Amino acid sequence: MKIGVLLKQVPDTETKIRIRSDSKGIETDGIKYILNPYDEFAVEEALKVKEKVAGSEVVIFSMGPARVVEAIRTALAMGADRGIHVEDTGLVSDSYIAATVLANTVRQENLNLLLCGKKAIDDDASQVVAMVAEFLNWPQVNIIEKLELNPDGQGAVVHRRVGGGTQEVYDVGFPCVLSCEKGLNSPRYASLPGIMKAKTKPLAVLKATDLVGDNKIKTEFVNWRLPPERKAGKIIQGETVEAKAKELVRLLREEAKVL
Amino acid sequence: MPHFDLTSEQEMLQKTIRDFAEKEIRPVAQKLDEKEEFSYPLTAGMAKLGLFGMTVSPDYGGLGLDTLSYVLCVAELARVDGCQAATVAAANSLGIGPIATFGTEKQKQKYLPDLCSGKKLWAFGLTEAEAGSDAGSSKTHAEIKKGQGGSPEWLINGSKIFITNGSSEITGGATVQCVTGGGKEGQKKELSCIIVEKGTPGFTAKTMHHKMTWRSTNTAELYFQDVAVPEENLLGKRGEGFRQMLQTLDSGRLGIAAMGLGGAEGAFEAALKYAQERKTFGVSLSKHQTIAFKLADMAVEIEAARNLLYKACWLKDEGKPFTKEAAMAKLYCSEMMGRVVDQAVQIFGGYGLMEEYPVAKFYRDQRLLEIGEGTSEVQRIVISRQLGC
């Protein structure tokens, strides 16, 4: 089987986000990047499928500047076989364009299965995976928590949780796109021998501008803003409980104007 | 030109060990310490990462990595738990090191693969109840005797104390420094190292309890009563035991230094976070200049220690003499951590003395670093001799 994984490099969750002075994006200087955590579940699941089906190959796809090679290398160190870096200098992008480029890249590889994270934790847009599936015209099941290969190797049974603790179970044929939820597996650590081997694994570089065709962005970032800072809470003073309650009602009515 | 960049592989392995330490070790470290329990699952996890035999040649199951990579990993472990760092460092420098460096081809083939995979641990028995810093005065002795099958055997008698990884369930045995001759009437004592496998009749290992430091590491007393092992169990050459020990400790010191560096970083990070969160007199502790300056001093010392240690690793990796710098790094990093943890406890105030808070354990684990693999006094002796004193 040939299994692909879409990988995104995202700012570390502890990053202090600063807005660029033109308000069109965030300041990227000094940001530490990590592999999108949901994509780690996708890598792990791909490796698990590979371990079950002899002769399988896991191919990592990542779009972004030169730094995303680090993320690809991490996946290679975990055990993936090769990487494709879609270098995006000069690309005017949004989710639509990213999905277009990625779908065109994936199309060159004859995959049986494409695994992705359920969302990237940077912009939380959850758009690219669905669009890639649509452009490829492959079935997709999103936010899966369990994957079992069918004995004939032509598809898989996947589980996803819906409201109220109920589960939906799909029998989906290959090729298909599956997006992974936390709890699907626990991603392995890149081992030291894995890290050393990763150096020698093939990593191809493609240019995003060669893969975008005549497509143009459909959305544009107009302005970025930080959420307003939370105001400090107010501690209500008063001699007695009754006095405090009275003061609370007064504040709710006169200051917060909710009563 | 000197440069201070790590390679991308070094950065990756540092990150993978940090992830493992944060996710697997941190949640259990305090409990293991409290129960004085050696963790087999964590040891297996660290083995799976490839932490045993890092610098050993791939011919024997190692990874053939450089010393700096090894030191980075030990420091990352110590940043979270000095005990797991100690298990790894002792296994590498004391267990695997002597066999990989001085062992015969046959010994290397026989022992290293299982030690590098972490399936087994190995110990180095040097210290005795009455021979610590003065390791040359050890009394455990071995004589060549004709064995039952007629072939010559070493017959070992004596005991060792404080031996790391000496009595765990997965310990495969120990390399034991023995007196193999001389010592009578002003004669020079002959010291040799001999390999003793677990299960050899007369060899027993007893776990030592009630340590204040490194509580979730395995420490043992080893007893040898007419223990017979084949003559070929001699490590390298006869009479080389003392030199082998000194050379082993040179490398081992880099591991202890790494524990000092990593432990200091862990305690510093905890103290900085606490100082930013805890408020007194209306502002966070870190806004009081006396506390802010303590943190500044701690950061400076950590950085200086890091540079000293990395340089010693670099010398070793370049094949240059590194005895003096290894002793300097061991001395400075371990004492530096002492100063850092002391200030960290001060910043935590009363909570610094409570085991539920992170700095008390760093405070206790630091203490060993000034004692094991040559005390601070011994490091000063080594350094001053190197200076020509």
Ligand SMILES: Cc1cc2nc3c(=O)[nH]c(=O)nc-3n(C[C@H](O)[C@H](O)[C@H](O)COP(=O)(O)OP(=O)(O)OC[C@H]3O[C@@H](n4cnc5c(N)ncnc54)[C@H](O)[C@@H]3O)c2cc1C
């Ligand atoms: C947890 C733990 C793990 C250990 N693991 C191992 C191990 O795996 N293998 C092993 O062989 N040993 C191990 N040791 C032993 C350790 O290396 C010794 O404890 C150490 O070398 C000091 O020896 P000592 O305890 O006998 O102290 P002593 O040698 O009795 O020293 C006592 C004090 O006197 C000072 N002193 C001694 N001689 C001089 C001098 N000439 N000038 C100035 N001051 C001096 C020392 O610095 C020290 O402060 C371990 C110890 C501990 C606690």
